[in-house]
Amino acid sequence: MTLNLDAPFLQRRDANFRPLTPLNFLFRSADVFPDRDAIVYGDRRVTWRDYARRCLKLASALRRAGIEKGDVVALLAPNIPAVLEAHFGVPLAGGIINTINIRLDAAAVAFILEHGEAKVLLVDPQWSAIAREALALLPSKPLVIDIEDDMAEDGERIGDLTYEELLATGSEDDDVVWPQDEFETISLNYTSGTTGNPKGALYHHRGAYLNALGQVLHHKMDADSVYLWTLPMFHCNGWCFTWAVAAVGATHVCLRKMVAEQVFDLIEATGVTHFCGAPTVLGMLVDGAERSGKRLGAPVAVMTAGSAPPAPVLKAAEDLGFIVRHVYGTTEMHGVVSLCDWHREWDGLPGAERSRMMARQGVRTVVTDEMMVADPVTLAPVPRTGEAMGEVMFRGNMGMKGYLKNPSATEAAFAGGWYRTGDLAVVHSNGYIDIKDRSKDIIISGGENISSIEVEEVLYQHPAVASAAVIAMKHDHWGERPCAFVELKVEGSLAAEELLDFCRSRLAKFKVPDRVVFGPIERTATGKVQKFKLRDLIQDQGH
Structure with a gap:
């Protein structure tokens, strides 16, 4: 006899069902x-x-x-x-x-x-x-x-x-x-x-409800937490922390502008325990600490995303007392949907290896139903070799409803029943994903794929480099070659050939950039490098 679970008295009613909302x-x-x-804002509480x-x-x-x-x-x-x-x-x-x-x-x-x-x-x-x-x-x-x-x-x-x-x-x-x-x-x-x-x-x-709860769980927040707003609230509704802080009754500390010295002062004055931001924010804090000599009086948890954080920046941030949680997500998925969920046995890894492990985008969050790296045409998952590359895809409750007034873009984004991120990644043997590039940013030189992120990671290792971005530059023989845009901590402190020699000792010959351009790198407000502008700049210069 089969249980009758569809009986009228077992149906949805006000007492047992309400629409989820933050x-x-x-x-x-x-x-x-x-x-x-x-809320704390200046002298206002x-x-x-x-x-x-x-x-x-x-x-x-x-x-x-x-x-x-x-x-x-x-x-x-x-x-x-x-x-x-x-x-x-x-x-x-x-x-x-x-x-x-x-x-x-x-x-x-x-x-x-x-x-x-x-x-x-x-x-x-x-x-x-x-x-x-x-x-x-x-x-x-x-x-x-x-x-x-x-x-x-x-x-x-x-x-x-x-x-x-x-x-x-x-x-x-x-x-x-x-x-x-x-x-x-x-x-x-x-x-x-x-x-x-x-x-x-x-x-x-x-x-919004589910992601807010996922955020407080993974960022380990409670009613005694104090959350500093270094992340723009206009970005994915502040990764849903605008609602998440309310879920546990924590405290918001508002900040009009990201200034490293002010962040350190607010941490000390208000007892900040948590904040979020792009790797550029971490870099600003590391540089600010070097200039001012400021240090943390107590550990502060940082959730960072926006682009792959360079291992040297992660290590420097940890040395200051920040507990870094690397996460990954997209606007179309209510913000954060994966994180490098940390294993305590990794604490004993050598510094550089530990930072490389932390830089991975990791595994799905507790509220993310499914994530895979797969062939974008066949949807066949890539093997867990750390080498085979595929597109990162998600499906489940975190997906947006769609793009306003844009049915064609919505259908393309959800083609095959998955949200297509456009990010290319490998999967390591433990199931942790590692993003190598955007599909449009991969550099194909002489038939070989060059990850712009891999080259950027090496550039960041040079102590004089504050920021780096690598794009494809047209080449008559090879089709494309890497071109590096570099911001220096001190203008004029490094010559291009010196930086290229540094790369040659750490990269395969075909991955070393053909050109270095020094100067400011334009980003969006969410920390993403506007590579299309860098490509336009190279094109305008006849390269």
């Missing part, structure tokens, strides 16, 4: 830790009770201003309290939060506002000039709200009212809008735009 995290922390600091009240007032004010379910509310602001409030207040109003990259130019901001059909735009005064220029390009303008901030460097009012005036129109007693389906959209995140117009990835409540 919005509940706010109210739990307000109930459990009402008088603890939720906001308790969890008051944080929840302000989020409810924001939700009410937006509804009274005409925001309906599915409307987009955009923000152009750095890591300030208003952005944290919007991560709850906007979806509690039924809206979709769209945090815009503050490093974009006016044309790109205008594209995002028009493409996302933003009904409201919240603007920090420091970005008022960019916002004004962007708004002038729009055929239809949103309601503009000025976020007044004494810590902003400059700017002027351009909006219809201020943020505090907006909040004053709302009531914390008004009803809020809960998702009826956990696959409803909670946020709209535009890709970095390293090529062409950015695409708008739509996040759902289920993915």
Whole structure:
């Protein structure tokens, strides 16, 4: 006899099923830790009770201003309290939060506002000039709200009212809008735009909820944690930490701008225990410590991603007292989906080998269902040899809903039932993946594949090098050859031939760059090198 598990009395009901959403995290922390600091910003401190009240007032004010379910509310602001409030207040109003990259130019901001059909735009005064220029390009303008901030460097009012005036129109007693389906959209995140117009990835409540819990678990956070906002909140909603910190009732420490000395001061003053950032952030802190002689009074956990962190940077960061957790993810997967989950037996490895192990992208997170490295055509997984290369793919609850207004790009991204990252990796015998390049960045020279990341890793080993990026340069005989762009810690401290000699002693001859270009390397706000601009530069110079 088969059990009847489909009986009417065993079905879904209010008492046993609710759509998953991170919005509940706010109210739990307000109930459990009402008088603890939720937000620290300069001299300002906001308790969890008051944080929840302000989020409810924001939700009410937006509804009274005409925001309906599915409307987009955009923000152009750095890591300030208003952005944290919007991560709850906007979806509690039924809206979709769209945090815009503050490093974009006016044309790109205008594209995002028009493409996302933003009904409201919240603007920090420091970005008022960019916002004004962007708004002038729009055929239809949103309601503009000025976020007044004494810590902003400059700017002027351009909006219809201020943020505090907006909040004053709302009531914390008004009803809020809960998702009826956990696959409803909670946020709209535009890709970095390293090529062409950015695409708008739509996040759902289920993915945001699960990834937030995965983050606090893997970053080992609890109610006593203090999280410093070095990672932009506009990047994958701060890798979902905008919601994750609320899940455990920890404390946010807001930071308008990443300055190494200020980070060390805030760590000491506020007891920071955790933060996130690209490897460039780690590099800035290492360089800042060298200049100032600052050190950590207690260990601080750092989650880093954005590109493969150079082993020398990882080692230097650990020597300062940072506990580095290397993670990997994409905008299209709600942020972080894999990490180099550490084995305690690796602690005894020699320094260089330990850093190389830590630089791997590792294994899927606890909330990531499936990850594989496979042939992009046949979907056959590559063998675990550490040599066979394939494309990194994911599937499961972390996948975005799709790209806004872009069905063809959505279908291409999910072709074959997997999200295609475009990253090329090998799989080691223990199942840990190791990304070697972007599919478009691999250098094919005389039929041989050259990993730009491998060459960059060697360049980073030189003590005079602050940053490096390697691209393919056209070659009449070999097809392509590596070209290295290098930022030095001290300008003029190293000659190109000296650096190439350094590479020759550490790389196969065919992998050594043909050319070195010294100077600044342009990156996106999320730490990704804009290699297409480097390629354009080489092309403009006739190479």
